[in-house]
Amino acid sequence: MKAQQFAEHLGTQYEGKDFVLDEFNRECVVIPLEVVPQCFEFLRDDYATQMDYFDFSTCVDRPPDRMDLVYSMYSTVHRHRVQFKVILDRNNACVPSIAHLWENANWNEREIYDLYGVFFPGHKDLRRLMMPEDWEGHPLRKDYAHPNLVVRPD
Amino acid sequence: MDLIKKIPAYIERIPNGGILMTGLDWVLNNAKASSMWYMLFGLACCAIELMATGASRYDFDRLGMIFRATPRQTDLMIVAGTLTLKMAPRVKLLYEQMPDPKYVIAMGGCTMHGGPFYHDSYSVLKGVDKIIPVDIHVAGCPPRPEALLNGCIALQDLIRGEKVGRKRDRPGLRHVDPSTNLPLLVRPDTGLIRPNQILMPDQLRVLS
Numbered sequence A: 001m002k003a004q005q006f007a008e009h010l011g012t013q014y015e016g017k018d019f020v021l022d023e024f025n026r027e028c029v030v031i032p033l034e035v036v037p038q039c040f041e042f043l044r045d046d047y048a049t050q051m052d053y054f055d056f057s058t059c060v061d062r063p064p065d066r067m068d069l070v071y072s073m074y075s076t077v078h079r080h081r082v083q084f085k086v087i088l089d090r091n092n093a094c095v096p097s098i099a100h101l102w103e104n105a106n107w108n109e110r111e112i113y114d115l116y117g118v119f120f121p122g123h124k125d126l127r128r129l130m131m132p133e134d135w136e137g138h139p140l141r142k143d144y145a146h147p148n149l150v151v152r153p154d
Numbered sequence B: 001m002d003l004i005k006k007i008p009a010y011i012e013r014i015p016n017g018g019i020l021m022t023g024l025d026w027v028l029n030n031a032k033a034s035s036m037w038y039m040l041f042g043l044a045c046c047a048i049e050l051m052a053t054g055a056s057r058y059d060f061d062r063l064g065m066i067f068r069a070t071p072r073q074t075d076l077m078i079v080a081g082t083l084t085l086k087m088a089p090r091v092k093l094l095y096e097q098m099p100d101p102k103y104v105i106a107m108g109g110c111t112m113h114g115g116p117f118y119h120d121s122y123s124v125l126k127g128v129d130k131i132i133p134v135d136i137h138v139a140g141c142p143p144r145p146e147a148l149l150n151g152c153i154a155l156q157d158l159i160r161g162e163k164v165g166r167k168r169d170r171p172g173l174r175h176v177d178p179s180t181n182l183p184l185l186v187r188p189d190t191g192l193i194r195p196n197q198i199l200m201p202d203q204l205r206v207l208s
Helices: A003-013 A031-044 A103-115 B001-008 B024-033 B046-054 B089-098 B110-113 B144-160
Strands: A029-032 A052-060 A066-074 A081-089 B009-012 B017-022 B076-080 B103-107 B136-138
Touching: A003 A029, A003 A031, A003 A081, A029 B001, A052 A103, B024 B144, B046 B076, B046 B103, B046 B144, B076 B089, B103 B110, B103 B144, B136 B144
Parallel strands: A029 A081, B076 B103, B103 B136
Antiparallel strands: A052 A066, A066 A081, B009 B017
């Protein structure tokens, strides 16, 4: 299955929701934030998709007000790999956790929380993964400024 | 016999043997310098060069250097690699767990001043000597095994110059020029290896 078929398949499952392809990456389906945990559970368990392998999830910071969460998934049965994108509000970045569906999403979500400051309700252990425990701020946000940063001279 | 001639000692031969008189400093310092056990500990790509130096081609063992997997049995800490701010308290803890006398070799550019991570990095400690006193700096990114061996020999020379029973003047922590935020000369007393000095092959002494 290609991303276009994924979008149509999800559109028949969730009536009234809009599943479109990403404007840049045509193998990427944009998923509405409202259906996030149920939609991924459906993608994992449905016979036609069977996305049983969670590659990774990452985040793209797009200031001033947008933040994209990207999931990459693979089906070892059907051998198709598709990416999914959830568009968040940058000032209130919050998306339900999917760590109960795929175990390895656990550390991916901790990393995104650590570096981008996206909050994952439903995550059992949302601590910082890479930065020290008492670190302030989320370094991969575009507007992050560290007080001791030595800027490279031009 | 050549080795015997190098010892600063008085030798008197008597039947069935001889009497050798020498200084306590020489004996104890040589014992110490010839069995520098270092901690099995690597942080980044410099650790690969450290492993290469420990392997058979360059062979740390001929300097009496054997790695130990616990800080409580080591004399020398070779900080090999980028030290991140998260790792820094752990490295300081490991250093404090080592028994005296203890020495530190800072290996590579990252451990001196952050190296390639000096600019635009929020998570790298810009110099190990901000948290632990460093005896020898070995420049390079990463240093070749010859450079590390040279640093170890420089450390042995440093140990041989010590006085038994006298407190060692341990190198202090980093002195930073406040205007430029660049390190000053690291060891003003001996000036063994300066932070930005790259060791050239002709500076490497031949191991005999």
